Amino acid sequence: MSIENIAPEYIRAIAPYQGGKPISEIAREYGLNEADIIKLASNENPLGMSPNAQVAIGAAIVDVARYPDGNGFELRTAVSRKYGVPQSQIVFGNGSNDILELSARAFLQVGDEAIYSQHAFAVYPLVTQAVGATGIVVPAKGYGHDLDGFLKAITPKTRLIFIANPNNPTGTLIDKTTLASFLKQVPKNVLVILDEAYDEYLSSHDKSEAVSWLSTYENLIISHTFSKAYGLAGLRVGFGLMHTDVADILNRIRQPFNVNLLAQAAAVASLADDGFVARSYAANQAGMLQLTQGLEQLGLQYIESYANFISFAVKNAENVNEQLLQHGIIVRPIANYDMPDYLRVSIGLFSENKRFLEALALVVKNND
Ligand SMILES: Cc1ncc(COP(=O)(O)O)c(C=O)c1O
Incomplete structure:
Protein backbone atom coordinates (compact mmCIF):
# COMPACT_ATOMS: atom_id res chain seq x y z
CA MET A 1 0.00 0.00 0.00
CA MET A 49 -3.47 48.74 5.86
CA SER A 50 -4.54 51.48 8.24
CA PRO A 51 -1.58 53.51 9.56
CA ASN A 52 -3.02 52.81 13.03
CA ALA A 53 -2.53 49.09 12.41
CA GLN A 54 1.12 49.65 11.49
CA VAL A 55 1.71 51.51 14.72
CA ALA A 56 -0.09 48.80 16.70
CA ILE A 57 2.01 46.05 15.09
CA GLY A 58 5.18 48.00 15.92
CA ALA A 59 4.11 48.34 19.52
CA ALA A 60 3.06 44.69 19.86
CA ILE A 61 6.14 43.17 18.27
CA VAL A 62 8.14 43.23 21.50
CA ASP A 63 5.63 40.76 22.96
CA VAL A 64 5.88 38.04 20.33
CA ALA A 65 7.81 35.75 22.66
CA ARG A 66 4.50 35.39 24.51
CA TYR A 67 1.47 33.44 23.35
CA PRO A 68 -1.39 35.62 22.19
CA ASP A 69 -4.58 36.02 24.24
CA GLY A 70 -6.46 32.85 23.29
CA ASN A 71 -9.79 34.56 23.89
CA GLY A 72 -8.83 37.75 22.06
CA PHE A 73 -10.25 39.92 24.85
CA GLU A 74 -9.48 43.33 23.34
CA LEU A 75 -10.52 42.33 19.85
CA ARG A 76 -13.66 40.69 21.22
CA THR A 77 -14.55 43.91 23.01
CA ALA A 78 -13.96 45.95 19.87
CA VAL A 79 -15.95 43.62 17.54
CA SER A 80 -18.77 43.35 20.08
CA ARG A 81 -19.03 47.13 20.25
CA LYS A 82 -18.79 47.65 16.49
CA TYR A 83 -21.43 45.06 15.56
CA GLY A 84 -23.62 45.33 18.66
CA VAL A 85 -23.28 41.59 19.29
CA PRO A 86 -22.66 40.06 22.75
CA GLN A 87 -19.10 38.84 23.27
CA SER A 88 -20.27 35.25 23.69
CA GLN A 89 -21.53 35.27 20.09
CA ILE A 90 -18.13 35.95 18.49
CA VAL A 91 -15.59 33.35 17.36
CA PHE A 92 -12.21 34.42 15.97
CA GLY A 93 -10.44 32.66 13.17
CA ASN A 94 -7.07 32.48 11.46
CA GLY A 95 -8.67 34.35 8.59
CA SER A 96 -12.37 33.87 7.95
CA ASN A 97 -11.44 30.62 6.16
CA ASP A 98 -10.84 29.25 9.62
CA ILE A 99 -14.47 30.01 10.55
CA LEU A 100 -15.63 28.18 7.41
CA GLU A 101 -13.45 25.21 8.24
CA LEU A 102 -14.44 25.13 11.91
CA SER A 103 -18.09 25.14 10.89
CA ALA A 104 -17.55 22.20 8.55
CA ARG A 105 -15.59 20.26 11.15
CA ALA A 106 -18.16 20.97 13.82
CA PHE A 107 -21.34 20.21 11.91
CA LEU A 108 -20.50 17.85 9.05
CA GLN A 109 -19.57 14.20 9.02
CA VAL A 110 -19.33 11.45 6.41
CA GLY A 111 -22.72 11.03 4.74
CA ASP A 112 -23.90 14.60 5.49
CA GLU A 113 -24.52 17.15 2.77
CA ALA A 114 -23.44 20.77 2.41
CA ILE A 115 -24.99 23.00 -0.23
CA TYR A 116 -23.21 25.75 -2.14
CA SER A 117 -23.56 27.46 -5.49
CA GLN A 118 -21.83 26.76 -8.77
CA HIS A 119 -19.04 29.39 -9.14
CA ALA A 120 -18.99 29.94 -5.34
CA PHE A 121 -15.86 30.45 -3.25
CA ALA A 122 -13.46 27.50 -3.57
CA VAL A 123 -13.03 26.95 0.13
CA TYR A 124 -16.61 25.64 0.55
CA PRO A 125 -16.01 22.42 -1.40
CA LEU A 126 -12.57 22.10 0.19
CA VAL A 127 -13.76 22.15 3.81
CA THR A 128 -16.76 19.96 2.95
CA GLN A 129 -14.66 17.30 1.28
CA ALA A 130 -12.02 17.42 4.02
CA VAL A 131 -14.53 15.98 6.51
CA GLY A 132 -15.86 13.39 4.07
CA ALA A 133 -19.22 15.11 3.60
CA THR A 134 -20.91 15.50 0.22
CA GLY A 135 -21.02 18.86 -1.54
CA ILE A 136 -24.25 19.62 -3.37
CA VAL A 137 -23.67 22.22 -6.07
CA VAL A 138 -26.69 24.29 -7.07
CA PRO A 139 -26.43 25.62 -10.64
CA ALA A 140 -25.94 29.39 -10.68
CA LYS A 141 -28.54 31.74 -12.10
CA GLY A 142 -27.03 34.63 -14.01
CA TYR A 143 -23.73 33.79 -12.26
CA GLY A 144 -25.39 34.41 -8.87
CA HIS A 145 -26.87 32.18 -6.16
CA ASP A 146 -30.22 30.59 -7.02
CA LEU A 147 -31.72 30.45 -3.54
CA ASP A 148 -34.91 28.73 -4.73
CA GLY A 149 -32.63 26.06 -6.13
CA PHE A 150 -30.92 25.88 -2.71
CA LEU A 151 -34.28 25.28 -0.99
CA LYS A 152 -35.08 22.50 -3.44
CA ALA A 153 -31.66 20.91 -2.81
CA ILE A 154 -32.21 20.57 0.96
CA THR A 155 -32.63 16.93 2.05
CA PRO A 156 -32.70 15.24 5.47
CA LYS A 157 -28.92 14.87 5.06
CA THR A 158 -28.30 18.62 4.69
CA ARG A 159 -26.42 20.15 7.63
CA LEU A 160 -24.73 23.24 6.19
CA ILE A 161 -25.40 25.85 3.52
CA PHE A 162 -22.64 28.18 2.35
CA ILE A 163 -23.57 31.53 0.83
CA ALA A 164 -21.03 34.15 -0.22
CA ASN A 165 -22.54 37.61 -0.39
CA PRO A 166 -21.04 39.20 -2.43
CA ASN A 167 -19.71 36.06 -4.06
CA ASN A 168 -16.14 35.46 -5.15
CA PRO A 169 -15.28 35.20 -8.07
CA THR A 170 -18.50 36.47 -9.66
CA GLY A 171 -19.02 39.54 -7.45
CA THR A 172 -22.80 38.96 -7.48
CA LEU A 173 -25.00 40.13 -4.60
CA ILE A 174 -28.21 38.66 -3.19
CA ASP A 175 -30.55 41.42 -2.05
CA LYS A 176 -31.62 41.58 1.58
CA THR A 177 -35.29 40.76 1.00
CA THR A 178 -34.46 37.61 -0.97
CA LEU A 179 -31.97 36.52 1.66
CA ALA A 180 -34.37 37.18 4.55
CA SER A 181 -37.12 35.19 2.87
CA PHE A 182 -34.68 32.34 2.19
CA LEU A 183 -33.60 32.15 5.82
CA LYS A 184 -37.20 31.93 6.92
CA GLN A 185 -37.66 28.81 4.78
CA VAL A 186 -34.49 26.95 5.78
CA PRO A 187 -35.15 24.18 8.35
CA LYS A 188 -33.86 25.11 11.81
CA ASN A 189 -31.54 22.10 11.91
CA VAL A 190 -29.57 23.32 8.89
CA LEU A 191 -26.78 25.82 9.56
CA VAL A 192 -26.48 28.73 7.12
CA ILE A 193 -23.05 30.29 6.78
CA LEU A 194 -23.34 33.75 5.33
CA ASP A 195 -19.87 34.72 4.18
CA GLU A 196 -19.61 38.51 4.13
CA ALA A 197 -15.91 38.85 3.35
CA TYR A 198 -16.61 41.80 1.02
CA ASP A 199 -19.34 43.55 3.01
CA GLU A 200 -17.24 46.70 3.58
CA TYR A 201 -17.25 47.27 -0.18
CA LEU A 202 -21.04 47.54 -0.30
CA SER A 203 -22.83 50.88 -0.41
CA SER A 204 -24.83 51.89 2.66
CA HIS A 205 -27.93 50.90 0.70
CA ASP A 206 -26.69 47.37 -0.01
CA LYS A 207 -24.79 46.70 3.22
CA SER A 208 -25.83 43.56 5.08
CA GLU A 209 -28.43 43.62 7.87
CA ALA A 210 -27.74 40.01 8.78
CA VAL A 211 -26.48 40.86 12.27
CA SER A 212 -30.02 41.90 13.17
CA TRP A 213 -31.24 38.43 12.12
CA LEU A 214 -29.02 36.62 14.65
CA SER A 215 -31.57 36.94 17.43
CA THR A 216 -34.18 35.18 15.25
CA TYR A 217 -32.04 32.49 13.64
CA GLU A 218 -30.01 30.21 15.89
CA ASN A 219 -28.79 28.47 12.74
CA LEU A 220 -27.10 31.54 11.23
CA ILE A 221 -23.32 32.05 11.14
CA ILE A 222 -22.05 35.32 9.64
CA SER A 223 -18.37 35.41 8.72
CA HIS A 224 -16.24 38.52 8.30
CA THR A 225 -12.61 39.12 7.51
CA PHE A 226 -9.85 41.65 8.07
CA SER A 227 -8.17 40.48 4.83
CA LYS A 228 -10.04 42.69 2.39
CA ALA A 229 -11.07 46.30 3.17
CA TYR A 230 -8.97 46.29 6.37
CA GLY A 231 -5.88 45.24 4.39
CA LEU A 232 -4.59 42.60 6.81
CA ALA A 233 -4.61 39.54 4.51
CA GLY A 234 -1.06 38.55 5.46
CA LEU A 235 -1.83 38.46 9.17
CA ARG A 236 -4.79 36.05 8.89
CA VAL A 237 -7.64 37.21 11.06
CA GLY A 238 -11.40 36.96 10.69
CA PHE A 239 -14.41 36.23 12.85
CA GLY A 240 -17.83 34.67 12.92
CA LEU A 241 -20.98 36.03 14.57
CA MET A 242 -23.49 33.40 15.68
CA HIS A 243 -25.73 32.11 18.45
CA THR A 244 -23.89 31.54 21.74
CA ASP A 245 -24.46 27.77 21.60
CA VAL A 246 -23.00 27.58 18.10
CA ALA A 247 -20.02 29.71 19.20
CA ASP A 248 -19.50 27.34 22.11
CA ILE A 249 -19.29 24.39 19.72
CA LEU A 250 -16.82 26.11 17.37
CA ASN A 251 -14.67 27.23 20.29
CA ARG A 252 -14.31 23.64 21.46
CA ILE A 253 -12.54 22.58 18.28
CA ARG A 254 -10.65 25.76 17.47
CA GLN A 255 -6.92 25.82 18.16
CA PRO A 256 -6.41 27.71 21.43
CA PHE A 257 -4.13 30.35 19.85
CA ASN A 258 -5.51 30.48 16.33
CA VAL A 259 -5.18 34.26 15.97
CA ASN A 260 -1.65 35.51 16.47
CA LEU A 261 -0.63 38.41 18.64
CA LEU A 262 0.25 40.87 15.87
CA ALA A 263 -2.99 40.10 14.03
CA GLN A 264 -5.04 40.81 17.14
CA ALA A 265 -3.27 44.12 17.77
CA ALA A 266 -3.61 45.20 14.13
CA ALA A 267 -7.28 44.20 13.97
CA VAL A 268 -8.15 46.21 17.10
CA ALA A 269 -6.40 49.28 15.69
CA SER A 270 -8.03 48.81 12.28
CA LEU A 271 -11.53 48.65 13.73
CA ALA A 272 -10.91 52.05 15.28
CA ASP A 273 -10.02 53.60 11.92
CA ASP A 274 -13.30 54.07 10.06
C1 LIG B 1 -15.91 34.85 -0.33
C2 LIG B 1 -14.66 34.74 0.50
N1 LIG B 1 -14.75 34.28 1.74
C3 LIG B 1 -13.68 34.15 2.53
C4 LIG B 1 -12.43 34.49 2.06
C5 LIG B 1 -11.27 34.17 2.96
O1 LIG B 1 -10.66 35.23 3.48
P1 LIG B 1 -9.69 35.12 4.72
O2 LIG B 1 -9.49 33.69 5.10
O3 LIG B 1 -8.45 35.78 4.26
O4 LIG B 1 -10.41 35.86 5.80
C6 LIG B 1 -12.26 34.97 0.78
C7 LIG B 1 -10.92 35.30 0.27
O5 LIG B 1 -10.65 35.46 -0.86
C8 LIG B 1 -13.41 35.10 -0.03
O6 LIG B 1 -13.33 35.53 -1.28
Whole structure:
Protein backbone atom coordinates (compact mmCIF):
# COMPACT_ATOMS: atom_id res chain seq x y z
CA MET A 1 0.00 0.00 0.00
CA SER A 2 1.49 3.37 -0.97
CA ILE A 3 1.85 5.97 1.77
CA GLU A 4 -0.82 8.28 0.32
CA ASN A 5 -3.39 5.49 0.49
CA ILE A 6 -3.31 5.74 4.26
CA ALA A 7 -5.34 8.95 3.83
CA PRO A 8 -9.09 8.36 3.36
CA GLU A 9 -10.30 8.29 -0.23
CA TYR A 10 -12.27 11.53 0.27
CA ILE A 11 -9.06 13.34 1.27
CA ARG A 12 -7.11 12.00 -1.70
CA ALA A 13 -9.90 13.20 -4.00
CA ILE A 14 -9.46 16.87 -2.98
CA ALA A 15 -8.07 19.16 -5.69
CA PRO A 16 -5.56 21.51 -4.02
CA TYR A 17 -6.57 25.18 -3.63
CA GLN A 18 -5.01 27.32 -6.36
CA GLY A 19 -3.98 30.62 -4.85
CA GLY A 20 -2.63 33.69 -6.61
CA LYS A 21 1.08 33.34 -7.27
CA PRO A 22 3.28 35.73 -5.25
CA ILE A 23 5.12 38.53 -7.04
CA SER A 24 8.52 36.96 -6.24
CA GLU A 25 7.59 33.72 -8.02
CA ILE A 26 6.35 35.50 -11.15
CA ALA A 27 9.53 37.63 -11.17
CA ARG A 28 11.66 34.47 -11.11
CA GLU A 29 9.57 32.61 -13.68
CA TYR A 30 9.32 35.43 -16.23
CA GLY A 31 12.68 37.13 -15.61
CA LEU A 32 10.99 40.38 -14.49
CA ASN A 33 11.85 42.92 -11.79
CA GLU A 34 9.58 42.58 -8.78
CA ALA A 35 9.07 46.35 -8.83
CA ASP A 36 7.60 46.14 -12.34
CA ILE A 37 5.00 43.53 -11.42
CA ILE A 38 1.41 44.38 -10.56
CA LYS A 39 -0.58 41.84 -8.59
CA LEU A 40 -4.31 42.07 -9.06
CA ALA A 41 -5.01 38.45 -8.31
CA SER A 42 -6.07 37.96 -4.68
CA ASN A 43 -8.59 40.72 -3.89
CA GLU A 44 -6.21 42.45 -1.52
CA ASN A 45 -6.47 46.10 -0.50
CA PRO A 46 -4.29 48.22 -2.82
CA LEU A 47 -4.11 50.95 -0.14
CA GLY A 48 -2.37 48.54 2.23
CA MET A 49 -3.47 48.74 5.86
CA SER A 50 -4.54 51.48 8.24
CA PRO A 51 -1.58 53.51 9.56
CA ASN A 52 -3.02 52.81 13.03
CA ALA A 53 -2.53 49.09 12.41
CA GLN A 54 1.12 49.65 11.49
CA VAL A 55 1.71 51.51 14.72
CA ALA A 56 -0.09 48.80 16.70
CA ILE A 57 2.01 46.05 15.09
CA GLY A 58 5.18 48.00 15.92
CA ALA A 59 4.11 48.34 19.52
CA ALA A 60 3.06 44.69 19.86
CA ILE A 61 6.14 43.17 18.27
CA VAL A 62 8.14 43.23 21.50
CA ASP A 63 5.63 40.76 22.96
CA VAL A 64 5.88 38.04 20.33
CA ALA A 65 7.81 35.75 22.66
CA ARG A 66 4.50 35.39 24.51
CA TYR A 67 1.47 33.44 23.35
CA PRO A 68 -1.39 35.62 22.19
CA ASP A 69 -4.58 36.02 24.24
CA GLY A 70 -6.46 32.85 23.29
CA ASN A 71 -9.79 34.56 23.89
CA GLY A 72 -8.83 37.75 22.06
CA PHE A 73 -10.25 39.92 24.85
CA GLU A 74 -9.48 43.33 23.34
CA LEU A 75 -10.52 42.33 19.85
CA ARG A 76 -13.66 40.69 21.22
CA THR A 77 -14.55 43.91 23.01
CA ALA A 78 -13.96 45.95 19.87
CA VAL A 79 -15.95 43.62 17.54
CA SER A 80 -18.77 43.35 20.08
CA ARG A 81 -19.03 47.13 20.25
CA LYS A 82 -18.79 47.65 16.49
CA TYR A 83 -21.43 45.06 15.56
CA GLY A 84 -23.62 45.33 18.66
CA VAL A 85 -23.28 41.59 19.29
CA PRO A 86 -22.66 40.06 22.75
CA GLN A 87 -19.10 38.84 23.27
CA SER A 88 -20.27 35.25 23.69
CA GLN A 89 -21.53 35.27 20.09
CA ILE A 90 -18.13 35.95 18.49
CA VAL A 91 -15.59 33.35 17.36
CA PHE A 92 -12.21 34.42 15.97
CA GLY A 93 -10.44 32.66 13.17
CA ASN A 94 -7.07 32.48 11.46
CA GLY A 95 -8.67 34.35 8.59
CA SER A 96 -12.37 33.87 7.95
CA ASN A 97 -11.44 30.62 6.16
CA ASP A 98 -10.84 29.25 9.62
CA ILE A 99 -14.47 30.01 10.55
CA LEU A 100 -15.63 28.18 7.41
CA GLU A 101 -13.45 25.21 8.24
CA LEU A 102 -14.44 25.13 11.91
CA SER A 103 -18.09 25.14 10.89
CA ALA A 104 -17.55 22.20 8.55
CA ARG A 105 -15.59 20.26 11.15
CA ALA A 106 -18.16 20.97 13.82
CA PHE A 107 -21.34 20.21 11.91
CA LEU A 108 -20.50 17.85 9.05
CA GLN A 109 -19.57 14.20 9.02
CA VAL A 110 -19.33 11.45 6.41
CA GLY A 111 -22.72 11.03 4.74
CA ASP A 112 -23.90 14.60 5.49
CA GLU A 113 -24.52 17.15 2.77
CA ALA A 114 -23.44 20.77 2.41
CA ILE A 115 -24.99 23.00 -0.23
CA TYR A 116 -23.21 25.75 -2.14
CA SER A 117 -23.56 27.46 -5.49
CA GLN A 118 -21.83 26.76 -8.77
CA HIS A 119 -19.04 29.39 -9.14
CA ALA A 120 -18.99 29.94 -5.34
CA PHE A 121 -15.86 30.45 -3.25
CA ALA A 122 -13.46 27.50 -3.57
CA VAL A 123 -13.03 26.95 0.13
CA TYR A 124 -16.61 25.64 0.55
CA PRO A 125 -16.01 22.42 -1.40
CA LEU A 126 -12.57 22.10 0.19
CA VAL A 127 -13.76 22.15 3.81
CA THR A 128 -16.76 19.96 2.95
CA GLN A 129 -14.66 17.30 1.28
CA ALA A 130 -12.02 17.42 4.02
CA VAL A 131 -14.53 15.98 6.51
CA GLY A 132 -15.86 13.39 4.07
CA ALA A 133 -19.22 15.11 3.60
CA THR A 134 -20.91 15.50 0.22
CA GLY A 135 -21.02 18.86 -1.54
CA ILE A 136 -24.25 19.62 -3.37
CA VAL A 137 -23.67 22.22 -6.07
CA VAL A 138 -26.69 24.29 -7.07
CA PRO A 139 -26.43 25.62 -10.64
CA ALA A 140 -25.94 29.39 -10.68
CA LYS A 141 -28.54 31.74 -12.10
CA GLY A 142 -27.03 34.63 -14.01
CA TYR A 143 -23.73 33.79 -12.26
CA GLY A 144 -25.39 34.41 -8.87
CA HIS A 145 -26.87 32.18 -6.16
CA ASP A 146 -30.22 30.59 -7.02
CA LEU A 147 -31.72 30.45 -3.54
CA ASP A 148 -34.91 28.73 -4.73
CA GLY A 149 -32.63 26.06 -6.13
CA PHE A 150 -30.92 25.88 -2.71
CA LEU A 151 -34.28 25.28 -0.99
CA LYS A 152 -35.08 22.50 -3.44
CA ALA A 153 -31.66 20.91 -2.81
CA ILE A 154 -32.21 20.57 0.96
CA THR A 155 -32.63 16.93 2.05
CA PRO A 156 -32.70 15.24 5.47
CA LYS A 157 -28.92 14.87 5.06
CA THR A 158 -28.30 18.62 4.69
CA ARG A 159 -26.42 20.15 7.63
CA LEU A 160 -24.73 23.24 6.19
CA ILE A 161 -25.40 25.85 3.52
CA PHE A 162 -22.64 28.18 2.35
CA ILE A 163 -23.57 31.53 0.83
CA ALA A 164 -21.03 34.15 -0.22
CA ASN A 165 -22.54 37.61 -0.39
CA PRO A 166 -21.04 39.20 -2.43
CA ASN A 167 -19.71 36.06 -4.06
CA ASN A 168 -16.14 35.46 -5.15
CA PRO A 169 -15.28 35.20 -8.07
CA THR A 170 -18.50 36.47 -9.66
CA GLY A 171 -19.02 39.54 -7.45
CA THR A 172 -22.80 38.96 -7.48
CA LEU A 173 -25.00 40.13 -4.60
CA ILE A 174 -28.21 38.66 -3.19
CA ASP A 175 -30.55 41.42 -2.05
CA LYS A 176 -31.62 41.58 1.58
CA THR A 177 -35.29 40.76 1.00
CA THR A 178 -34.46 37.61 -0.97
CA LEU A 179 -31.97 36.52 1.66
CA ALA A 180 -34.37 37.18 4.55
CA SER A 181 -37.12 35.19 2.87
CA PHE A 182 -34.68 32.34 2.19
CA LEU A 183 -33.60 32.15 5.82
CA LYS A 184 -37.20 31.93 6.92
CA GLN A 185 -37.66 28.81 4.78
CA VAL A 186 -34.49 26.95 5.78
CA PRO A 187 -35.15 24.18 8.35
CA LYS A 188 -33.86 25.11 11.81
CA ASN A 189 -31.54 22.10 11.91
CA VAL A 190 -29.57 23.32 8.89
CA LEU A 191 -26.78 25.82 9.56
CA VAL A 192 -26.48 28.73 7.12
CA ILE A 193 -23.05 30.29 6.78
CA LEU A 194 -23.34 33.75 5.33
CA ASP A 195 -19.87 34.72 4.18
CA GLU A 196 -19.61 38.51 4.13
CA ALA A 197 -15.91 38.85 3.35
CA TYR A 198 -16.61 41.80 1.02
CA ASP A 199 -19.34 43.55 3.01
CA GLU A 200 -17.24 46.70 3.58
CA TYR A 201 -17.25 47.27 -0.18
CA LEU A 202 -21.04 47.54 -0.30
CA SER A 203 -22.83 50.88 -0.41
CA SER A 204 -24.83 51.89 2.66
CA HIS A 205 -27.93 50.90 0.70
CA ASP A 206 -26.69 47.37 -0.01
CA LYS A 207 -24.79 46.70 3.22
CA SER A 208 -25.83 43.56 5.08
CA GLU A 209 -28.43 43.62 7.87
CA ALA A 210 -27.74 40.01 8.78
CA VAL A 211 -26.48 40.86 12.27
CA SER A 212 -30.02 41.90 13.17
CA TRP A 213 -31.24 38.43 12.12
CA LEU A 214 -29.02 36.62 14.65
CA SER A 215 -31.57 36.94 17.43
CA THR A 216 -34.18 35.18 15.25
CA TYR A 217 -32.04 32.49 13.64
CA GLU A 218 -30.01 30.21 15.89
CA ASN A 219 -28.79 28.47 12.74
CA LEU A 220 -27.10 31.54 11.23
CA ILE A 221 -23.32 32.05 11.14
CA ILE A 222 -22.05 35.32 9.64
CA SER A 223 -18.37 35.41 8.72
CA HIS A 224 -16.24 38.52 8.30
CA THR A 225 -12.61 39.12 7.51
CA PHE A 226 -9.85 41.65 8.07
CA SER A 227 -8.17 40.48 4.83
CA LYS A 228 -10.04 42.69 2.39
CA ALA A 229 -11.07 46.30 3.17
CA TYR A 230 -8.97 46.29 6.37
CA GLY A 231 -5.88 45.24 4.39
CA LEU A 232 -4.59 42.60 6.81
CA ALA A 233 -4.61 39.54 4.51
CA GLY A 234 -1.06 38.55 5.46
CA LEU A 235 -1.83 38.46 9.17
CA ARG A 236 -4.79 36.05 8.89
CA VAL A 237 -7.64 37.21 11.06
CA GLY A 238 -11.40 36.96 10.69
CA PHE A 239 -14.41 36.23 12.85
CA GLY A 240 -17.83 34.67 12.92
CA LEU A 241 -20.98 36.03 14.57
CA MET A 242 -23.49 33.40 15.68
CA HIS A 243 -25.73 32.11 18.45
CA THR A 244 -23.89 31.54 21.74
CA ASP A 245 -24.46 27.77 21.60
CA VAL A 246 -23.00 27.58 18.10
CA ALA A 247 -20.02 29.71 19.20
CA ASP A 248 -19.50 27.34 22.11
CA ILE A 249 -19.29 24.39 19.72
CA LEU A 250 -16.82 26.11 17.37
CA ASN A 251 -14.67 27.23 20.29
CA ARG A 252 -14.31 23.64 21.46
CA ILE A 253 -12.54 22.58 18.28
CA ARG A 254 -10.65 25.76 17.47
CA GLN A 255 -6.92 25.82 18.16
CA PRO A 256 -6.41 27.71 21.43
CA PHE A 257 -4.13 30.35 19.85
CA ASN A 258 -5.51 30.48 16.33
CA VAL A 259 -5.18 34.26 15.97
CA ASN A 260 -1.65 35.51 16.47
CA LEU A 261 -0.63 38.41 18.64
CA LEU A 262 0.25 40.87 15.87
CA ALA A 263 -2.99 40.10 14.03
CA GLN A 264 -5.04 40.81 17.14
CA ALA A 265 -3.27 44.12 17.77
CA ALA A 266 -3.61 45.20 14.13
CA ALA A 267 -7.28 44.20 13.97
CA VAL A 268 -8.15 46.21 17.10
CA ALA A 269 -6.40 49.28 15.69
CA SER A 270 -8.03 48.81 12.28
CA LEU A 271 -11.53 48.65 13.73
CA ALA A 272 -10.91 52.05 15.28
CA ASP A 273 -10.02 53.60 11.92
CA ASP A 274 -13.30 54.07 10.06
CA GLY A 275 -11.60 56.69 7.89
CA PHE A 276 -9.31 54.07 6.34
CA VAL A 277 -12.22 51.79 5.47
CA ALA A 278 -14.07 54.77 3.98
CA ARG A 279 -11.02 55.62 1.84
CA SER A 280 -10.73 51.98 0.76
CA TYR A 281 -14.40 51.96 -0.21
CA ALA A 282 -14.05 55.19 -2.20
CA ALA A 283 -10.89 53.99 -3.97
CA ASN A 284 -12.65 50.76 -4.86
CA GLN A 285 -15.67 52.57 -6.29
CA ALA A 286 -13.40 54.76 -8.43
CA GLY A 287 -11.28 51.79 -9.53
CA MET A 288 -14.36 49.73 -10.36
CA LEU A 289 -15.61 52.54 -12.61
CA GLN A 290 -12.20 52.86 -14.26
CA LEU A 291 -12.04 49.12 -14.96
CA THR A 292 -15.62 48.69 -16.16
CA GLN A 293 -15.24 51.66 -18.51
CA GLY A 294 -11.94 50.24 -19.74
CA LEU A 295 -13.43 46.79 -20.31
CA GLU A 296 -16.37 48.32 -22.16
CA GLN A 297 -13.98 50.24 -24.41
CA LEU A 298 -12.29 46.96 -25.23
CA GLY A 299 -15.67 45.42 -25.99
CA LEU A 300 -15.26 42.82 -23.25
CA GLN A 301 -18.25 41.47 -21.33
CA TYR A 302 -18.02 41.49 -17.53
CA ILE A 303 -20.21 40.45 -14.61
CA GLU A 304 -21.44 43.41 -12.58
CA SER A 305 -19.54 43.19 -9.31
CA TYR A 306 -20.31 44.41 -5.79
CA ALA A 307 -16.88 43.51 -4.43
CA ASN A 308 -13.26 44.59 -4.96
CA PHE A 309 -12.71 42.56 -8.11
CA ILE A 310 -14.40 41.96 -11.42
CA SER A 311 -14.61 38.93 -13.69
CA PHE A 312 -14.59 39.51 -17.42
CA ALA A 313 -14.95 37.23 -20.42
CA VAL A 314 -12.18 37.04 -22.97
CA LYS A 315 -11.37 34.77 -25.88
CA ASN A 316 -8.59 32.28 -25.04
CA ALA A 317 -8.55 33.28 -21.38
CA GLU A 318 -5.63 31.00 -20.58
CA ASN A 319 -3.55 32.53 -23.34
CA VAL A 320 -4.50 36.06 -22.36
CA ASN A 321 -3.52 35.30 -18.77
CA GLU A 322 -0.14 33.99 -19.89
CA GLN A 323 0.51 37.09 -21.98
CA LEU A 324 -0.56 39.40 -19.16
CA LEU A 325 1.99 37.64 -16.96
CA GLN A 326 4.67 38.37 -19.56
CA HIS A 327 3.69 42.05 -19.16
CA GLY A 328 4.11 41.66 -15.40
CA ILE A 329 0.38 41.75 -14.65
CA ILE A 330 -0.99 39.00 -12.39
CA VAL A 331 -4.73 38.39 -12.59
CA ARG A 332 -6.64 35.22 -11.74
CA PRO A 333 -7.78 32.60 -14.23
CA ILE A 334 -10.97 31.03 -12.87
CA ALA A 335 -11.35 27.86 -14.92
CA ASN A 336 -11.37 25.98 -11.60
CA TYR A 337 -14.58 27.89 -10.80
CA ASP A 338 -16.21 26.45 -13.87
CA MET A 339 -15.56 29.72 -15.71
CA PRO A 340 -12.86 28.86 -18.27
CA ASP A 341 -13.68 31.87 -20.47
CA TYR A 342 -13.24 34.42 -17.68
CA LEU A 343 -10.41 36.13 -15.85
CA ARG A 344 -10.83 37.86 -12.50
CA VAL A 345 -9.01 41.11 -11.82
CA SER A 346 -8.83 42.76 -8.40
CA ILE A 347 -9.37 46.50 -8.24
CA GLY A 348 -5.98 48.16 -7.83
CA LEU A 349 -4.68 51.70 -7.55
CA PHE A 350 -5.48 54.06 -10.44
CA SER A 351 -2.00 53.56 -11.94
CA GLU A 352 -2.21 49.77 -11.58
CA ASN A 353 -5.63 49.59 -13.20
CA LYS A 354 -4.33 51.78 -16.02
CA ARG A 355 -1.35 49.51 -16.65
CA PHE A 356 -3.58 46.47 -16.54
CA LEU A 357 -5.98 47.98 -19.11
CA GLU A 358 -3.12 49.03 -21.38
CA ALA A 359 -1.57 45.56 -21.27
CA LEU A 360 -4.96 43.92 -21.76
CA ALA A 361 -5.65 46.11 -24.82
CA LEU A 362 -2.36 44.96 -26.40
CA VAL A 363 -2.92 41.32 -25.54
CA VAL A 364 -6.52 41.25 -26.78
CA LYS A 365 -5.46 42.93 -30.03
CA ASN A 366 -2.72 40.31 -30.54
CA ASN A 367 -5.23 37.55 -29.90
CA ASP A 368 -7.70 38.76 -32.54
C1 LIG B 1 -15.91 34.85 -0.33
C2 LIG B 1 -14.66 34.74 0.50
N1 LIG B 1 -14.75 34.28 1.74
C3 LIG B 1 -13.68 34.15 2.53
C4 LIG B 1 -12.43 34.49 2.06
C5 LIG B 1 -11.27 34.17 2.96
O1 LIG B 1 -10.66 35.23 3.48
P1 LIG B 1 -9.69 35.12 4.72
O2 LIG B 1 -9.49 33.69 5.10
O3 LIG B 1 -8.45 35.78 4.26
O4 LIG B 1 -10.41 35.86 5.80
C6 LIG B 1 -12.26 34.97 0.78
C7 LIG B 1 -10.92 35.30 0.27
O5 LIG B 1 -10.65 35.46 -0.86
C8 LIG B 1 -13.41 35.10 -0.03
O6 LIG B 1 -13.33 35.53 -1.28
